Amino acid sequence: MFESAEKIPEKLIPILNGLEKLDRIKDKELRYRERVVERRRIRRLSGNDLLRNAVQGGILHPSLQYPCSFRGTPINVIPSYGKTGPCTETLLVFVGETDNFEVRILEAIEHCGVLCRGTTRYVIFYTMKWNDVVWKKHENSFRLIGSTVVQKPFGRMPIRIL
DSSP states (O other): OOOOSSOOOGGGHHHHHHHHHHHHHHHHHHHHHHHHSOGGGOOOOOHHHHHHHHHHTTSSBOOSSSSEEETTEEEEEESOOSSOOOOOSEEEEEEOTTSOHHHHHHHHHHIIIIITTTTOOEEEEEESOOOHHHHHHHHHHHHHHTOEEEEEETTSOOEEOO
16 A cells, blocks of 8 residues: 555555556666667657557556546546547546656646546656656646646655645
8 A cells, every 4th residue: 555645545546556567567678778778879758658658568448438548447648648538537647758847737737627627636647757846836726626646756656745
């Protein structure tokens, strides 16, 4: 079970466990790259790469009605995957090393506060990088929307940040 200052909603635990599996997949891939490929040639990962790996690793599944689902539970994802589907209760945001962190935050705010206002209650940021200054700048937007926000840093335990 995960620990944080505030309890992570039970509904998110299976998704976070799935992201732990993605951590293991990415860790093996990164270790392989370090051994086989010269350090300077290692390609940095984007949010699209992380999302694609989650689908290829069987963690997320494309569906006919929703862009992605986790064990039958529909979720919205940023960056988008395939067609845009109806709003869901959970938004999963992938932030890679090459992504602009503030742009990802603003995309999540637009999704929760405009596009799916009143429907999206939970936001999970799966991050390869994090910027506390940018987060603090936009944290209040998520608070006003009423979203529960969890950060799942690559290779570390998830924490509820709002």
